[in-house]
Amino acid sequence: MAKIQIRKYQDDDNEAVKEIFTLGMSEHVPSSFMFLLKQPLSQMVLMCAFCALLTSSKSFLLPILAVTLMLAGMRQFVVYMFNQYIDTCFRKDLKNISDTYMKQKDSCFWVAESDGRVVATVACLPKEEAPGCLELKRMSVLRSHRRMGIAKDLCQTVVDFTRDRGYAAVILYTSVVQTDAQKLYEAMGFQKLREIVAPETVARLINFTLFEYRLEFAMGKK
Template identity: 40%
Template sequence: MRFEVQKSPMAPFHIRQYQERDRKRVLDLFSQGMEEHIPATFYHALMLPRTLLLLLGAPLALVLMSGSWFLAILCTFCLLLSLWLLARYPWRNYVDTCLRADMADITKSYLSGRGSCFWVAESGEQVAGIVGALPVKDPPLGRKQLQLFRLSVSLQHRGLGIAKALVRTVLQFARDQGYSEVVLYTGRIQRGAVAVYQNMGFQETGTSFLNIVSKFLDVSVVHFRLLWHGTYATILTGSSSADEKCIFSCSLDSNLFDVKWKDWGREVLQFI
């Protein structure tokens, strides 16, 4: 499987394998990419009916019982602060867990075997994006699954097609290594990532919660899967710009496919 991505000369980038000199920037990018979802999580939790009921009911009850508006305002402040800390907890906890697990030694975790890898997207000698891939340890019977991990793109480099290019790199690697499907998990609140995966043909297979705090905040994890099998597949670029055109040919199930570029930004893999 091979592909070539043609980009605007205004925003060049290339994807290469991770090197140890990238470590600090990779960890910073990953941590910042996760923690930037804290405000969205806070707002999402704030808009939940049970939260609004608590924010209105508790101060009102204090006013009725004590007649003090100061206590009501203090109660509201404490409730909002508690909600912010709760919204921050799942992301901080997730980052800490990852930094103690696979991200503690990226070379050992991702580059010690043939079935896994970790890539960085480099733009202007800066690490602009990251993604990793590991084999699923206990896949369903008869399936060979590769799991996509740690996809993140820096704020200043978004909108350049880097995320899509990183995902395509994982898909190429999966095909080259003989995997039958690619799976991944991402937070529902990560709307940008969810849109990228859906637009590239991934299908939602389920949802779950990381912990009881995530369940209380209604911040679910979405399970995605992309199968190689089938007679066709569709990839949505999510852009109507012709600056990024993809020439993408591959062999899936012993049939040759070709990506046809469409003016409205849709790429369709069709038989040729």
Template identity: 45%
Template sequence: MAPYTIRKYQDQDREVVMDMFIKGLLTHVPSAFFHLLKQPRSILLLLSVPGALFLGSGSLLLSLLALPGLLVFLWMAVRYPFNWYVDHALHTDMKDIRKSYLSDKGSCFWVAESEGQVVGTVCVCPVQQASRRQKCLELFHLSVSPEYRGQGIAQTLTQTVLQFAQDQGYDVVLVNALCFNYPAQRVYEKMGFWKSHEAFDSLKWRVIAIPFFYYEYSVPSSL
């Protein structure tokens, strides 16, 4: 296991960080696709459309040819919210990482570095929720390069966030994870987060039947 260190983001990290962010997010697409295929609505679609074509035309070939088209349609439907999220991030917080996360002491962006190479990222920024008076910090973009996973880097990055939250006087750290992102869920739960609820982040995710698990961490007082 190669040694690694955690440090704040620097401008020369941008190209590697952006590549890791985009590839890390899009690697979830196949899992999301298979998750969608197991949903009753997808099974019904894959059975009913070819069946209707066969009954209407009497052509078995036509009904069989419909299956690849339906699978491509479902694949594109799954990719859409991931592509949208990437595009949205590239035009908002990830457009200028320093301005978004390093211009205010209440937010930060860290990278994990091993042998001079950036191999992991995480960032945080304050959030306000009308339903609570607590001072909340939200964790974003936790990612580790595939070849460096299983070495505890994600846990160390998360621990860095929790220590930052305590030092800055936050009460709660919030984070969410895709329902099938079990490695991230294990990290959060191991670090003391608890699942507060499950919900669809938006209509885009509801359409493809992928909810998010929302987690909270109660920051111990530094006093």
């Protein structure tokens, strides 16, 4: 098994980091689409459309085709929403990673490298809405390098960094569809504090939930 090295971000890592982030976010499209289909509102709309077309056309073919097209449209909409989120991140903190994470006080960005290739990322920075906490962000591991303990090591890197800086806790947010991430954080001692419906209008309609996790330290100076 190739040796994994965790190191601080360098400007040469920029394209690899963005690729890992894009691939990681895109992987959530299928599970998010299934989450959308399980919502009562989605099922009601599909059922009403099917029944209305079946009644008016007296044929199974038209309502089946219509529902199929609606399902395809719903999936494309999920893809669009994730692409919008990715683009927003590229315009914000990932636009200039060095400025956002490497030049600011008490923030940092790390990559995991295997055989000279960047295969995973994680970052942290102070959380304005939660004084005394650093927020863990941008955790992503290439699919080819999962189940190797890299995510756990990256998470521990953030925990150690936060503790060494004298902060009281690490805080993070993950979505309802990221079940593997939830298991990792809970195994490392993070406690789920609350559930938050994502602020976007569509997210509120389908009850797309974010989970806030927090890991408290025994001693915090800030």
